[in-house]
Each structure stands twice: as structure tokens, then as C-alpha cells.
Amino acid sequence: MRTGAGIVVLLVAWTAPLPGQLNEGRYYLRTLPAVRIHGIDGEQSSLHQLLEESPVLLTLVSARCTGLCSPYMHSLVEAIGIPRGFRVVVLSFDPRDRVEELRSFARRVGAEALQGWWWGIPKREDLPALLEALGYRLRFSPERGEFDHTLALAVLDQRGNILRRIEGWQAVRYLRSAVREAQGEFVLSYPLPGYDVALRCFEVDKDSGTVRLSWGMGLLVVPPALSLLLGGVLHGLCARARKRRAT
Template identity: 30%
Template structure:
């Protein structure tokens, strides 16, 4: 076998070996989702630490007079959290209702390892986007223990999970309108929020109404890895097509080299 042909065979072997064995595996986050529990009372006595303020409870920001717009996110999230928070900032800027006056914005951090410094920096960035800058009370950022975070998440029916492959929490894209006494009034799903819809949700919450979402498109947080069966199937299909294409190209190249080698050997014998 000539050196060129041997090289081609080695390249083919390496190309086939480079196709990931786990390409068709789906991340272990199938439990992620939302179980809507409208009317459920949130655990207001749950202790947290508010960035720039100190020890508080969730009930500190549920004063019985204003509705609450609650967000679950965390500073280290590089994908879905940033998009959800951007959507919250945009809708808060567009609404006639004013955060801190007409309703209370609250962010509960999902990551129990998040530090005060991380929370403070993220809060400062959010407040700057909202043109509220040093007004920390208008959008408090709460960090807590895993037990405290899970108590709030469980009451909301907010199911999330740690994905070790991406080192991110997988979670739904949803925010929550709460009544002034801390009951779940409505779920607002998605990454972008209509000002009219959020205004209505807060107005209904202020009146103590509870609204069930008829249909919800739940997005999951992921970084380049499939986070649902649909995305996983598509990724797998792309990998299969790519691998098949590479293999076909290599087979064609090897066949060409074999034909060339035989012709060269025949010419050498005839000479």
C-alpha cells in the first residue's frame, strides 16, 4: 500500500472516531418545567439576603397593598436568564405602571452559591438598564439557601435542574404576577412580554384575581447542548448527516487513490 493510500485510510479512521459517541444523548433535564399553581400562597417567612440591604424575608416585599412581579434567575446564567431579565427590563420601561410605586419587582436568585458581590453587580446592571441606578428598593435582588430557594420554587411549581454538562441551571422562561398578599395570580411565559398583557396581569393581581394560562410554550436554558427532545433530535440528525457526508467523501477519495495506484503500477509494468 502506498504512503498516500495509507494516509487516507488513517484519516478516514480518525474522522469516524471523532464523531461524538454521546451525540444522540439528551441532557438529564427532562423534569424541567412549570406546574401552574394559581392561588397558592408563597412562603413569605422564607429568609433571604437582599443585595445592598441585608437580611430580609420574601414577605418584606409583599406589603399587602401592591402586586408583585417576581422573577427567578441568577447572575452566572449566560443564556436564558439574561434574555428573560432583558424582557422584564424592556416591559418595565414601556409600562405606565412604575416599579416600586405601582407594583413591586423582586428577583430571587436560583443559585445558592451566588455571592453578595455577584448579586450586587447584577442588580446594579439591571437598575441601570431600568434608569433607576441606586434605587435598590425598586428591584431587590435576593439570595438564599438551597432550602429557601426551593421553598419558593416549589410553591410556584417552577421545576429547574442543574445540568453538569453545561454547568448551568436549566429552567423555564416564566415570570410571576403575585397578589398583594403573596398568592400566585398569573404566569407570564416567554422571553418578551407585552406591556398591555403585563399591565393587565398586575391589575388583576392587585384585585386578587387568579388567571390560569391555557397554553404555555416553555423554553429551557441551555448552552449549545440540546435541552429538549425536539432540539436533541435535530442536533442528532445534523451530526448524522455530517458524519455520513464526511464518510462518503473519504470513501470516494480512497477509491480514487486505489484506481490511481493501480494505473500507476500498470504503467510501470508496461514500461
């Protein structure tokens, strides 16, 4: 009994995420709060209103960021282009940003007038709940006068639930499957970089969706197969022994 419990504990420890690894599954089906937004085109809207029209790929930036925001958004704009069957919503997480600053940022990354893209600034009082729901981590650096922050892309269904949250530059790498999921297509999961599960049975290509067997499947198939083979051999030997005794 103790041996069995020890094996279970060992397997759980082996497959559990290590400290510091991403655990994006905890955001799955988390519902985003109602957020009022001032669009860069002057339109007053809300996140839920935008979701009524189509699924959404949501990300947050700062117009004042001199670090990752610009190259990150350049990569997303280049990878997505004009979205089909969904909308891309880009909101500012920086409470200091103004509409004209965010509009200028959108122009710099080539998405100000891009069809299917919607840029806006959340109401200041709605921003903390949005950041909390999305798991955005912010830390203001007085020396640089800007925020150290998370990069993340969230795939939202039309009820405002998070279907997938992809953190960091993985958002660009896994964008194709995220887009397919936003369009309502079922997408098999795949391990994140540095987050591989040792005993997985399948591997899924993030772009093509091709499924192939992993070595973990061998741990399930090989022992029963060997048992059947050994049983067959023993049965044959016993049958021969009985036949010899009978003669």
C-alpha cells in the same frame, strides 16, 4: 343515555390540554412559603415582609446564567421601568450565587438602582420550597456548569397568593395585563399560545382588554334562533291550513 355520555367525554377530551401544554391554572391562589432573603443592598428581609408593602411581580434568575436570564431581564426592565402600585422582586435560584454577583447582574440589565425593584438571594434552606411552590424546574448541566431552568413571572397579592403565573417569554408579551392584575384591577382571562380552547365563546385582547365574540358563541345562539324561526314558519303554515279548512 350512552350517546349523551359519549358527547360529554368528547367535549372534555376536545377542551382538555394536550400533553406538554402549559397548565398554569394549577398555580392559581397557591400560597408561597415564608422565604428569608438577603438583599443586594445588604438588607435582611423576607418575601412576606415585602408583600406587606405592596403586591409583587416575582421572577427568579441566576447571576451565572449565560443563556436566557440576561435577555429575559433586559426585556422585563424595558417593559416595566419604574413600577407603580407594586414591586418587582428578583431572586436567585442558583445556590452558588453571591450577593456581589447578583448585584453585578442587576447592574448589567440596568436595574441595580431602579426604584421599585428589589433583588436578593433566598436562604439556601428556604429555596426548595419556593421553587416547588412556583413550579420552577431546574437541571444542572455539568458540561456547561450552569442550570437549565424555567423562565416564569408570578403575580402575587399581598397575602402571598399566586394570582397569575406566566411561563417563558409570554411573561413579556402579557406583562401589561399582569401589571394591571398586580395593581388590583380585574383582568379577564385569555388563552395562552398553543392552549386555545376550541369551544370558547369570547376572545380577550391581552393588551387592551377588549372583549369580542368568538365562533363558539354561535354554537349557543344559532340553534335556538333556528328553532324559533322554524317554529314560527310551522306555526304560520298550520294557521293557514286551518283557515283553508274552515272556509
